Amino acid sequence: MEDLDLKKERAELLGSISPSMRSDWSQDVPLNFSNKPGPSNRKSSVDEEEKPSCCPLCQEVLINPVSTSCGHWFCRQCISYDWDQCAPFGPSSCPQCGKRPRTGTELLTANQSSCAPADVGLQEVLKEHKISLRSRCECVTEGSDETGSRTHLNRIYTDLFITEGQSEDVDTQHEVKQLERVSKIQNLHDSPIRCHDIFKTFRDQHGVIRVVLTIGIAGVGKTFSVQKFTLDWAEGLENQDVSVVVQLSFRELNLIRGEQHSLLSLLHVFHPTFQKLPAEQLAKCKLLFIFDGLDENRLSLDFNNSQLVSDVTQKSSVNVLLTNLIKGNLLPSALIWITTRPAAANQIPPSCVSRVTEVRGFTDTQKEEYFRKRFSDEELSNRIISHIKKSKSLHIMCGIPVFCWITATVLENMLASEQRGELPKTMTDMYSHFLLVQTKRKKKKYHGGHEISPQKLMKSDREVLLKLGRLAFEHLEKGNIMFYQEDLEQCGLDVTEASVYSGVCTEIFKRESVIFQKSVYCFVHLSIQEFLAAVYMLHCFTSRRSEVIKRFLGQQYGETSLDDFLKKVTKKSLSSKNGHLDLFVRFLHGLTVESNQRLLEDLLGQTEN
Numbered sequence: 001m002e003d004l005d006l007k008k009e010r011a012e013l014l015g016s017i018s019p020s021m022r023s024d025w026s027q028d029v030p031l032n033f034s035n036k037p038g039p040s041n042r043k044s045s046v047d048e049e050e051k052p053s054c055c056p057l058c059q060e061v062l063i064n065p066v067s068t069s070c071g072h073w074f075c076r077q078c079i080s081y082d083w084d085q086c087a088p089f090g091p092s093s094c095p096q097c098g099k100r101p102r103t104g105t106e107l108l109t110a111n112q113s114s115c116a117p118a119d120v121g122l123q124e125v126l127k128e129h130k131i132s133l134r135s136r137c138e139c140v141t142e143g144s145d146e147t148g149s150r151t152h153l154n155r156i157y158t159d160l161f162i163t164e165g166q167s168e169d170v171d172t173q174h175e176v177k178q179l180e181r182v183s184k185i186q187n188l189h190d191s192p193i194r195c196h197d198i199f200k201t202f203r204d205q206h207g208v209i210r211v212v213l214t215i216g217i218a219g220v221g222k223t224f225s226v227q228k229f230t231l232d233w234a235e236g237l238e239n240q241d242v243s244v245v246v247q248l249s250f251r252e253l254n255l256i257r258g259e260q261h262s263l264l265s266l267l268h269v270f271h272p273t274f275q276k277l278p279a280e281q282l283a284k285c286k287l288l289f290i291f292d293g294l295d296e297n298r299l300s301l302d303f304n305n306s307q308l309v310s311d312v313t314q315k316s317s318v319n320v321l322l323t324n325l326i327k328g329n330l331l332p333s334a335l336i337w338i339t340t341r342p343a344a345a346n347q348i349p350p351s352c353v354s355r356v357t358e359v360r361g362f363t364d365t366q367k368e369e370y371f372r373k374r375f376s377d378e379e380l381s382n383r384i385i386s387h388i389k390k391s392k393s394l395h396i397m398c399g400i401p402v403f404c405w406i407t408a409t410v411l412e413n414m415l416a417s418e419q420r421g422e423l424p425k426t427m428t429d430m431y432s433h434f435l436l437v438q439t440k441r442k443k444k445k446y447h448g449g450h451e452i453s454p455q456k457l458m459k460s461d462r463e464v465l466l467k468l469g470r471l472a473f474e475h476l477e478k479g480n481i482m483f484y485q486e487d488l489e490q491c492g493l494d495v496t497e498a499s500v501y502s503g504v505c506t507e508i509f510k511r512e513s514v515i516f517q518k519s520v521y522c523f524v525h526l527s528i529q530e531f532l533a534a535v536y537m538l539h540c541f542t543s544r545r546s547e548v549i550k551r552f553l554g555q556q557y558g559e560t561s562l563d564d565f566l567k568k569v570t571k572k573s574l575s576s577k578n579g580h581l582d583l584f585v586r587f588l589h590g591l592t593v594e595s596n597q598r599l600l601e602d603l604l605g606q607t608e609n
């Protein structure tokens with residue numbers, strides 16, 4: 001029986017991967033997915049006889065065979081594993097002959113053409129799209145100290161703990177409590193789901209999983225999961241039944257929220273490759289739309305009263321297109337993946353969602369794996385891991401990957417420094433040090449020089465950081481996380497000042513697309529914006545800048561005690577529907593702790609605690 005299945009699989013494989021497709025990998029012959037033998041097909045060198053029955057890596061019968069562009073066959077799992085192990089920078093050369101694929105590192109599979117009957121033009125566009133997505137996803141910016149420097153996703157990506165279903169009290173509990181609970185229960189009954197499997201139906205489940213909503217707190221790795229999912233798809237490693245992945249973020253969609261588009265023209269804006277494709281061609285494909293960061297959404301999604309749109313060429317507003325896509329009126333067979341922070345999840349009616357998953361961050365083992373992967377210096381990673389383990393709150397917080405990154409940046413720097421002082425133990429402490437580390441780096445880079453005490457900010461740093469704080473605060477309040485040059489100037493910042501602080505504020509989205517002709521800036525992570533906004537707010541309080549506080553809290557505000565001020569800010573944050581001030585308020589409280597005030601005294605001024 002097993003033999004029969006294998007034979008069938010092989011036969012299917014040979015039917016759908018035509019020899020000419022393989023020669024296309026050496027770029028000379030046009031793509032042809034036809035099952036019929038043609039002149040170009042016959043010319044090619046690959047056929048059943050040439051495919052070995054054994055995988056050169058595991059030395060066993062080929063299972064789920066895939067081939068590299070140079071014509072060598074492996075089990076999919078074996079080559080994926082081999083590439084993962086041997087090449088920290090992602091899959092590279094063929095394990096058998098050492099050749100690098102000329103057109104990327106995709107593997108050829110039986111499912112390569114999921115748009116049967118396939119068409120040459122369509123296949124070319126799809127391939128171009130894969131290559132473009134791959135280059136978009138293979139590197140990530142983590143606010144590195146070197147302006148513009150990017151890290152390979154596969155070098156730092158560590159598996160995350162993702163579960164099916166949403167924990168009941170996710171909205172109401174403090175994140176630290178949630179994380180603590182997660183680390184206690186993860187071994188009991190939560191079955192993890194790989195991010196690549198979120199559309200797969202498991203044994204006891206029925207029907208198609210069409211819309212997946214993935215929830216997770218700030219910095220827990222939702223965007224990274226989306227990137228990894230897309231990268232592995234684009235590299236031919238996972239989910240090859242999907243022929244087109246359309247990756248969009250609400251951040252980007254916000255920028256065109258006033259415009260009228262058809263779904264097709266919307267695609268063209270973000271993925272210009274598809275301009276070559278007529279609508280009917282696209283409709284044949286299995287599409288997956290990824291909408292990342294619903295919490296950043298500024299479109300009003302009305303699922304009850306929006307106009308019906310079912311044609312991909314029909315124009316409407318972007319929010320109407322989205323609701324129709326999610327409800328299944330538009331492209332009913334397309335898969336949809338939406339990610340969001342918990343507080344904004346209710347924007348999508350549960351009736352539209354087939355599966356909810358939750359990214360819970362790193363388990364204890366994954367935390368260690370993260371630091372070991374990040375630092376090739378084993379002694380350094382051991383020291384960092386042991387420091388984290390000593391502090392309960394740090395250890396719990398490292399369940400959040402963005403906190404791991406900040407911790408890694410801060411501790412690496414402090415451990416290398418002679419004037420180290422005490423290593424940070426709380427979240428605000430860590431973010432305060434992060435700010436100082438970035439300032440110190442900037443000083444070293446732009447002004448050369450000796451190691452200065454990181455606590456001592458220069459007057460110019462103080463001014464720039466407070467301007468960045470103002471930018472962070474004013475835009476956080478409005479729910480903005482992306483800024484144009486004019487926004488920087490309005491806060492008295494010029495572009496060079498902001499980019500000198502590249503570990504804090506960064507330039508993004510310089511893509512060649514109509515809407516991205518202007519440079520757009522944002523903080524390297526929203527939590528940094530929230531932290532700087534809190535610094536600015538406390539600075540305004542201590543320096544009695546009541547007009548700023550009044551504008552924020554309402555006209556009734558009069559000068560008051562720190563305690564009363566904190567209560568008022570907390571109350572205001574609780575009235576926010578999407579929780580956009582939550583982390584800001586937590587940092588504000590953290591900053592009133594004496595040790596943190598001492599650290600940032602140059603910024604905060606004379607304070608109460």
Ligand SMILES: Nc1ncnc2c1ncn2[C@@H]1O[C@H](COP(=O)(O)OP(=O)(O)OP(=O)(O)O)[C@@H](O)[C@H]1O
Nearest residue numbers: 156157158218219220221222223224401402405526
């Ligand atoms: N799987 C991972 N492996 C390694 N680092 C990760 C991983 N996931 C996240 N990180 C780190 O955490 C940072 C934040 O992750 P990400 O942007 O994916 O979070 P998010 O859940 O989308 O947050 P937000 O809701 O604030 O947008 C990344 O820039 C990276 O430094």
